[in-house]
Amino acid sequence: MNTTPTIDILNATVHRLTRDHRTTHVDPDTGIKSYPTELSLFEQLRQEIASGRRPSTGGSSGSRSPIAIPAFGLWAEIRETLATMHIAITGRDEPKLSAESKLQKWAAWTQSDVGGESAQKCLHSATAWASAIEQLLNPVRRTEIVGACPVEACGASHAWTWEDGEYVRNTAITATGAEARCGACGTTWAGAELHSLALNLGKAAA
């Protein structure tokens, strides 16, 4: 089994979760792509939770952001999984070590497993968290598209998202009007690329 593609996707996903990174923005009117830099997804999730806790200025009841509660549940789930894996890998409980460091250590540790199974497990968690955080912060309605991702290293037909406090299995490829994205590897298609995506859907699995 060739494990290199898994490790490439894993590194890219861990990068998005734990470091400032470039992201793909597609203008919904023109289909033009731009690549702004954004904060790590973990940091964006923490900021969302913090903003939800802050009482709104002038409001009497200190209304919470409507997404603060699922954000908190997702963050608790992420931290618990990372704490468990950290203890399993290092034999040490380090509650003060950041989630970023724990995930980076976990991903680095999987690269010594030549079978690639531990990398797959780490990738499964990391992609589920990345798509869950993105969906939570930017809840656009996405249409499910049946088929396997044509990216050779990916080929996923399903991916996990976090909805209403639980993981939900969706198709890997989902689309808005202007762009399509693979929830497993994070590849985005826009404009004319949507035609080549349509032509190549499922070929990786064939």
Ligand SMILES: [Zn+2]
């Ligand atoms: Zn993919």
